[in-house]
Amino acid sequence: MNSPIIDALEKKEKERAVHAHGSFPYEILKQLEAVLPDSMENTAETGCGRSTILFPNISKNHFAFCIDDHDYKDQSSVLYFEDSEMGIKDRVTWEFGPTQKTLPRYTHNCQYDCVLIDGPHGYPFPDMEYYFFYPHIKPGGYLIIDDIHIPSIGRMADILQEDAMWNFITLISTTAVLQRTEAEETPTFGDQWWTQDYNRRRVNPQMEFFLDDGQKLESFASRNARREKRENAPKHMKIFYKIRNLFG
């Protein structure tokens, strides 16, 4: 796998609890690094941690929207970044404070190549963050949604993976990666629920905008249940799953 940055980070750090809110495991970040372009102009994330080390290594301008948790001392995600030799400090712009406060008043001065949603996880905060970011993600840009095993976050990802604005790229453990299409954006001050494919495929078939195109995607809850089943399976079944995957 092509993940030189996270390989180097892993070598530098002994595996340890990075901060109070939990961090991306190296294996997931390595796969993310392999999926993302190795050079981007503008990226953003909500929250902070190991991902904040990866981004400025592959992006000229990285914007981190997170609470200032310096007080957490050795559990602080911001201090973790600041203390790391690998975090490129002058490429990161901080917007400190709860995203519930900072995002609604923030003026984005660029279009992003990639946005990671990984700040507050309770409903409706990731949805709220999506709302404030989606008009600013460029066609071809990536949206990464972490923790889709949390039902309300999985539900948002279910809706987006069927939205014309997004293509589902991959699921890395419980992290979903989507890519912005060229489709027109949902107007931020509009409504348009009836034009959204997730809704059209699930309304009463009698409705004129019902979309019977057979394109309903498997929910993230179901994919996650399959993954957990695979991971908890006895050894001989794990070998069987591996062989089955090899043959598609």
Ligand SMILES: C[S@@+](CC[C@H](N)C(=O)[O-])C[C@H]1O[C@@H](n2cnc3c(N)ncnc32)[C@H](O)[C@@H]1O
């Ligand atoms: C799960 S961690 C992010 C992990 C990180 N992506 C990594 O790779 O290690 C969640 C982060 O969100 C921050 N956070 C929690 N609530 C927040 C809020 N309301 N607004 C902004 N950031 C928040 C935490 O301080 C923490 O940095």
